Amino acid sequence: MLPLKKLIVHTHHIATHFTNALFPVSAALITLYLITDKPSFETACYYSMIFGLMSIPVAYGSGFYDWRTRFQGRRTFIFDHKVVFGIIFLILASIVVIWRSYDGGIMYSVGLNKWLYVTLVYSLTGIATWLGYLGGKFI
Amino acid sequence: MSKEKIRELKKKIEALVIAIPRELEAYEFYLDLAEKSADDAPSKEMFMFLAKQELFHRDHLEKMMNDLQSQLEEELKKGK
Known part of the structure; x- marks a missing residue:
């Protein structure tokens, strides 16, 4: 059995890989929806983001303990940037998931909101990549 | 105040902040191996030697970081 300190450090590495994987997957799924127009891709994107968002508290909590x-x-x-971009990431991810939860038809509309939603999904991939890059400096 | 010097000092400090815990992790790694080599005296001795080296490295890096931090504080004071 690992000591608690080491266990939490490992937890951080595991949880960050969830967020860093699930949000780019969401971007890929929304792209597939835009290309194919198949609703299942859009729904999968939404659920992928929910699971990504759920792993954020674990990733941040264990990361804070590690720091x-x-x-x-x-x-x-590095730490300052991880904190600032981590907060931005959490806010944007929450907005996107809450928005999609309240407006299930956002991607089926024709207005500007649809593209704002898509931009937010893509921006999360960008921020996740930057956070992953910064985290990689410790390995 | 030399902004270039401050940037350089901050970079060096950052590198040491990352490096110091690694020395401690390496120490724990060798110590663990030493404990697992209880039946093999030469191996145990070697791992203990390596573990001590890592602690020495960590102390050395800590000292270097303290020096750099003092330099950084001085540079920042000059700028005020």
């Missing part, structure tokens, strides 16, 4: 213990809470460019 406080292994890195003794030191402030550097």
Whole structure:
């Protein structure tokens, strides 16, 4: 059995891979929906984002613990950026999931909202990539 | 104030912030191997030697980081 400290560090690595995988998958699924017009891709995108969002608290909580213990809470460019972009990521991911939950037909509309929704889904992939890149510097 | 120098110091400090926990992890790794080599005295001795080296590295890096942080604080004070 791993000591708690190590277990939490491993939890962070696992949970961040969930968010870093599920949001790019969501972007890929929404792209497939735009290409094929098959609703199942749009629905899959929504569920993928829900599971991605659910793993964020675990990823952030364990990441914060790791920063406080292994890195003794030191402030550097990487940590500052991880915090700022992490907060932006959480806000945007919450907005997208809540929006889609309240308006299930967002992708079937023809207005500007549809494209704003798509842009948000793509932007989450961009931020997840940046956060993953920063996290990769510790490995 | 030299912005270039401050940037350079911050980069070095960041590298050390990342490196120091790695030394501690390596120490724990070798210590674990030493414990698992209880029946093999030469191996145990080697792993203990390596574990101590990692602690020495960590102390050395900590000292370097403290020096760099002092330099950074001085540079920032100059700019005020």
